[in-house]
Amino acid sequence: MPAPLDVKKPLRTVDLPKAKPIDFTLVATPDMIGRLAANLGLLELRKLRLTGRLVPQDRHDWHLLAQLGATAVQSCIATGAPVVTRIDTEIERVFVTDWQTHIPEVAEAEMPEDDRFEPLGETIDLEELVSEALALALPDFPRGDTTPPVEVSAAPPGAQPIDDALSRPFSGLAELKRKLEEGN
Helix, strand or coil, rough: CCCCCCCCCCCEEECCCCCCCEEEEEECCCHHHHHHHHHHHEEEEEEEEEEEEEECCCCCCCEEEEEEEEEEEEEECCCCCCCEEEEEEEEEEEEEECHHHHHCCCCCCCCHHHHHHCCCCECHHHHHHHHHHHHHHCCCCCCCCCCCCCCCCCCCCCCCCCCCCCCCCCCCHHHHHHHHHHHH
């Protein structure tokens, strides 16, 4: 019977058994949580767990499907108060040896629609995968539930800020229509 996979370190692809799918569970260690929280600028990260399956495809490729669960604490962008976010997200990647054939031809600045494909290297790093998935799942501008909306206006020195109602070109048409109808 093969030894269980140590998923807390990068998985060497040559050591992965190709005969059957591999189920795994990664519960983050305190060191891993510290690294991820520091890299993502979090106040705190807790309850991080990745559960999934690696399925061999073709002769060399791997399909990974996993569920990531974590609780992250960020600073509110308006008040700086802690904002707790629960993250439950699915991760799907297909690690392929011939990665270039899976990239559709798109303009340089565009991202391909199917972003599941990754080049298969010597290792599959689950911590790196978790870091990427967390970064994408975290709110870009976290706000507390009780934080009031912020009204912002800007103008050059000596000028009046633009009023939103005045900047809408058709905002006065309803009033003009009403006046015209009253005049008839």
